[in-house]
Amino acid sequence: MEFIEYSHRHADAIIASDELLKERYNQLTGTIKEMTEEELLKDFIEQKEKHTKKKTAFKSMTPSINKLLKSKMLDIPGWEAEVDIFNAEEDNIINSEWRLDFACDNAFCVEVAFNHGEAIAWNLLKPVLSCELNHVKKAIQGQIGIYICATDALKIAGNIDSASGSYEKVLRYLRPMMNQLTIPMMIIGLCPFESFKINKKAEIIKKGCNINKEMIGHEVEVTKQEDYSIYKGKLTEIAEIKIDGKDEMQITIQKSKNNKHSFTDSQIKFLEILN
Numbered sequence: 048m049e050f051i052e053y054s055h056r057h058a059d060a061i062i063a064s065d066e067l068l069k070e071r072y073n074q075l076t077g078t079i080k081e082m083t084e085e086e087l088l089k090d091f092i093e094q095k096e097k098h099t100k101k102k103t104a105f106k107s108m109t110p111s112i113n114k115l116l117k118s119k120m121l122d123i124p125g126w127e128a129e130v131d132i133f134n135a136e137e138d139n140i141i142n143s144e145w146r147l148d149f150a151c152d153n154a155f156c157v158e159v160a161f162n163h164g165e166a167i168a169w170n171l172l173k174p175v176l177s178c179e180l181n182h183v184k185k186a187i188q189g190q191i192g193i194y195i196c197a198t199d200a201l202k203i204a205g206n207i208d209s210a211s212g213s214y215e216k217v218l219r220y221l222r223p224m225m226n227q228l229t230i231p232m233m234i235i236g237l238c239p240f241e242s243f244k245i246n247k248k249a250e251i252i253k254k255g256c257n258i259n260k261e262m263i264g265h266e267v268e269v270t271k272q273e274d275y276s277i278y279k280g281k282l283t284e285i286a287e288i289k290i291d292g293k294d295e296m297q298i299t300i301q302k303s304k305n306n307k308h309s310f311t312d313s314q315i316k317f318l319e320i321l322n
Contacts, residue, residue, distance in 0.1 A: 269317075
């Protein structure tokens with residue numbers, strides 16, 4: 048998977064200046080890059096089939112992303128999953144919500160978050176609790192936090208709930224919470240898949256738009272190449288045009304009486320017939 052990064056409180060410079068931190072950070076980011084679309088699709092199909100047999104709901108790519116990331120990270124010596132932040136004797140502290148997704152070498156404290164946007168502040172604070180001193184006995188003492196989440200585009204491509212948090216939204220929290228987020232932290236936003244998306248029915252939609260006249264009159268959904276935004280409506284017209292001397296197909300979609308828009312095939316990432 049591809050991803051984008053944002054450095055909070057000079058985390059990138061600190062990592063670059065320390066060989067151990069650099070090695071551990073590259074292990075994590077390298078693992079993300081090694082997660083192929085084929086692996087994710089295979090796992091998604093397997094999990095969907097299991098849920099179908101059980102007649103339970105299953106819709107997004109997040110379980111497959113979490114599963115593959117955890118499996119691959121645990122293959123790397125020194126990395127642990129589901130790590131307790133505190134090591135206190137009180138029953139209300141041990142084995143409760145005070146837990147990180149990953150940690151290693153008392154260096155990095157990692158939170159992977161695909162949950163509701165209202166949990167962003169809490170998810171950001173968990174690495175802080177792991178790295179700062181506390182009057183409650185700690186199980187781990189990290190140095191740098193890492194927050195992994197979906198970009199807005201991946202939320203669309205992976206059929207992730209619209210109410211969930213996103214990389215873009217997380218960045219809007221950093222400045223108002225500067226006094227609370229006292230540790231250096233890397234924010235990692237996972238990018239959408241290149242070859243497929245998951246639609247609202249949890250169906251796999253492959254890249255490419257084989258535009259043909261039989262689509263006219265059907266309700267369609269266009270996922271735009273540029274920003275993964277969605278446009279729905281009735282396909283009313285198909286035309287062949289030239290752009291910079293290159294032949295392209297152009298479709299016109301009527302969203303409402305006074306709202307229509309045209310797209311060339313180079314502007315379309317995914318084209319789905321709805322009915």
